[in-house]
Amino acid sequence: MTRARISPSARPRLWAGVDMVQVGEARELLERYGERFLRKCFGSEEIAFCLAQRDPAPHLAARLAVKEAFIKAVRGRCPTALHEIQTVKDARGAPGIRLVGSVARASKRLPQRRFHVSMSHAGDYAIAHVIGVA
Numbered sequence: 001m002t003r004a005r006i007s008p009s010a011r012p013r014l015w016a017g018v019d020m021v022q023v024g025e026a027r028e029l030l031e032r033y034g035e036r037f038l039r040k041c042f043g044s045e046e047i048a049f050c051l052a053q054r055d056p057a058p059h060l061a062a063r064l065a066v067k068e069a070f071i072k073a074v075r076g077r078c079p080t081a082l083h084e085i086q087t088v089k090d091a092r093g094a095p096g097i098r099l100v101g102s103v104a105r106a107s108k109r110l111p112q113r114r115f116h117v118s119m120s121h122a123g124d125y126a127i128a129h130v131i132g133v134a
Contacts (some may be wrong), residue, residue, distance in 0.1 A: 017132075018072070021062070023124050030056065045086065065085045076112055078106040078110070081101060095119055111132075
């Protein structure tokens, strides 16, 4: 069997970031700072979705993990206004990222053109993985 070789310039360039957040930390921030915490870290759609859940804390923690994983995937080359890095769902319900404001403007200078997101929460932890593709 002959193996096709892909030239280095044809290979996709990937950047990955992963983060894990304790659900209890998100719960504590919500209880202690309430609306201030929500507005500083989340977009209005994220807030509405999370607060509509029976227990918002795991959902908030997962979204915080996405934001931190995104910052790691872009190697800190964007502002870190967390509320401007928003977790959204596509038509099939798969998670994605929408950038707004200063983060969106700065992202135009990034080599990454698309971002793939995976997030989950179970028990005491939420985790997210973000892959940026050039």
